[in-house]
Amino acid sequence: MKVLEPRDLKEEDSLRLDFKGAFDSRALESELEPFVQALEEYADGWMPDVVGGKRQRKYSRRSFWKTLEEQRDGNSTSIGLYRTQWPALDMSLWLWLPPRTPELDVAIKVEPLSFFTETERCRKFVEMVRAWASRYPVSHASAHSVADRRLADAPNFGRDMQTAIRDGFDKIYEVSWLNVFGPKLVEAVGRERMLSTPAWRVEELPNGSVLLVTWPTAADFTSQEARQAQARAHAHLRPDLDFSTVLRTLQERSATLAPVQPRFPPDLAPLLSRVVDRFPFHERPRKIAEFNAWQPPEPDEWLPLSDALPPDVDDPERVLSSYRLLAEHLVAMVHSDVPSLFKQTPESLTDLDFYFWREDFPNTRLRHVLDEHVVPAVGAYLGQVLVEHLGGQWLPRQKLGEAQVRVGQRVWWPMIRARRYLRSRQSLLDFSLSHLFCSAERHRS
Incomplete structure (x- = not known):
C-alpha cells in the first residue's frame, strides 16, 4: 500500500493536534477502546x-491491536496511522507503559488545513478531542495551524529548549484554535475566569479540564474575526497581557502568511517555483516576494562570433569526443537523482539547477572535487544541450576552460558559466544553466 505523504503533495498548511493523556495500562485493549471508537x-x-508498524496493513480494529502488540518494546509501543488518498494524514500513537508513568501520546497532522473549512467537520474533530480528553486526562492539548504554530515558536514560545522541556506548557503562552486545559492550568488561571472566557465554545469536562474552541472552523484562523476571537480569549486568560498588543501580534502573523502572487523572472520561473516549494509553508510568501523583486544578472559568458577564439587542436573529433564523455560523466554522477539528464534537454537543465540547489551542492562537496570533476562535467553537459537543441557547434580548444559553443552570431563559454555556477548555493540561482540556455535561445538568429 502506498500511503499519501505530505511530500507527495505541494506542501500546504496543516492542522496539527498534540495530545498527551494519562491512561490505565492494566487492561490495554479495553482502556483504548474509547480512543478507537x-x-x-x-x-x-x-x-x-x-496501520503502520513493522509492516503496513489495511486499517481495521484487528490490525490496530496486532500492530500495537508487535511494536511493543519494553516500556513502550507505538503505531502510525496514514491515508492512501487525499487529504494526507500523518498520525502517531505512542503508549508509555510501566515502570514509566503510563501515558498516551497522540500527534495528528492532516494536510491541507483547507480541508477544515466546514463547520460540521470541525465540530466532529472537536467532539473527538472532547471524548479523548474526558477519558484520558491531559495537562494541555491543542490543535491549530502548523504554519501559525511555527510563527508563534511553539512549543518553546521564546524559551530555550531546555527550559521548554523542563516547564512544558505551565502557563497560557498561546491560545490555539482548539485547546484543552488540564485542572492544574485551570486552577492557575481561576476556574471562574476560565469558564467565562469569550470564545465560540467553552466546556468544563467531567475530570475538571476545560475545552475551549475560539472559532467554529480551523481553516480561516487568519480572518480578522477569528484573530479577534483568539486575541480576546488570550487576553482574558492572561490579564497581564494587553488585548491590542496580542491582536497586533496575531495580525502580523496573518500578514506574514498572506499569499503572494509569484511574478518571477520568466526564464527562471520553472526553477524558482520549485525552489519556493522547498521552504516551509510559513516562510513561502516571504520567499516569493523576495524572488519577485530579484533580478539575476544577464548571462555575459559570450562573445560576438567575430571575436571568437579559433579552434587550436590537432584532432577536433577526439576533443569533441572528450566533451561528450565529460557530459556523460555528469549523467553517471547524478542520474539516479536527476533521471532526465539522459535526455539532454532544456528541461533537464532546470532539473539539474534544482537538484544542485536542493542538495546545496557547492557547500556539501569538497571544493577540489567540484573544481576538478564537477565543473568540467557541468560545462560539457551545458554545451551539449546548446549543440543538440539550438543547433550549436563546439569550437574546441586545447585549454578546456576556453571551449566555446557557437549559436547564431555569438559564442558561449559553458565552462566559465559552470565555474561561476558552482561557487555557492546562491550562485546556482544567479548563474543558472537554464537562464544561460534561454538567453542563448533568444539570440540564436
Missing part, C-alpha cells in the same frame, strides 16, 4: 486506512 466516529473524511 471516537476516532472512527468523528474522523470525518480523514479516517486512516493504513
Whole structure:
C-alpha cells in the first residue's frame, strides 16, 4: 500500500493536534477502546486506512491491536496511522507503559488545513478531542495551524529548549484554535475566569479540564474575526497581557502568511517555483516576494562570433569526443537523482539547477572535487544541450576552460558559466544553466 505523504503533495498548511493523556495500562485493549471508537466516529473524511508498524496493513480494529502488540518494546509501543488518498494524514500513537508513568501520546497532522473549512467537520474533530480528553486526562492539548504554530515558536514560545522541556506548557503562552486545559492550568488561571472566557465554545469536562474552541472552523484562523476571537480569549486568560498588543501580534502573523502572487523572472520561473516549494509553508510568501523583486544578472559568458577564439587542436573529433564523455560523466554522477539528464534537454537543465540547489551542492562537496570533476562535467553537459537543441557547434580548444559553443552570431563559454555556477548555493540561482540556455535561445538568429 502506498500511503499519501505530505511530500507527495505541494506542501500546504496543516492542522496539527498534540495530545498527551494519562491512561490505565492494566487492561490495554479495553482502556483504548474509547480512543478507537471516537476516532472512527468523528474522523470525518480523514479516517486512516493504513496501520503502520513493522509492516503496513489495511486499517481495521484487528490490525490496530496486532500492530500495537508487535511494536511493543519494553516500556513502550507505538503505531502510525496514514491515508492512501487525499487529504494526507500523518498520525502517531505512542503508549508509555510501566515502570514509566503510563501515558498516551497522540500527534495528528492532516494536510491541507483547507480541508477544515466546514463547520460540521470541525465540530466532529472537536467532539473527538472532547471524548479523548474526558477519558484520558491531559495537562494541555491543542490543535491549530502548523504554519501559525511555527510563527508563534511553539512549543518553546521564546524559551530555550531546555527550559521548554523542563516547564512544558505551565502557563497560557498561546491560545490555539482548539485547546484543552488540564485542572492544574485551570486552577492557575481561576476556574471562574476560565469558564467565562469569550470564545465560540467553552466546556468544563467531567475530570475538571476545560475545552475551549475560539472559532467554529480551523481553516480561516487568519480572518480578522477569528484573530479577534483568539486575541480576546488570550487576553482574558492572561490579564497581564494587553488585548491590542496580542491582536497586533496575531495580525502580523496573518500578514506574514498572506499569499503572494509569484511574478518571477520568466526564464527562471520553472526553477524558482520549485525552489519556493522547498521552504516551509510559513516562510513561502516571504520567499516569493523576495524572488519577485530579484533580478539575476544577464548571462555575459559570450562573445560576438567575430571575436571568437579559433579552434587550436590537432584532432577536433577526439576533443569533441572528450566533451561528450565529460557530459556523460555528469549523467553517471547524478542520474539516479536527476533521471532526465539522459535526455539532454532544456528541461533537464532546470532539473539539474534544482537538484544542485536542493542538495546545496557547492557547500556539501569538497571544493577540489567540484573544481576538478564537477565543473568540467557541468560545462560539457551545458554545451551539449546548446549543440543538440539550438543547433550549436563546439569550437574546441586545447585549454578546456576556453571551449566555446557557437549559436547564431555569438559564442558561449559553458565552462566559465559552470565555474561561476558552482561557487555557492546562491550562485546556482544567479548563474543558472537554464537562464544561460534561454538567453542563448533568444539570440540564436
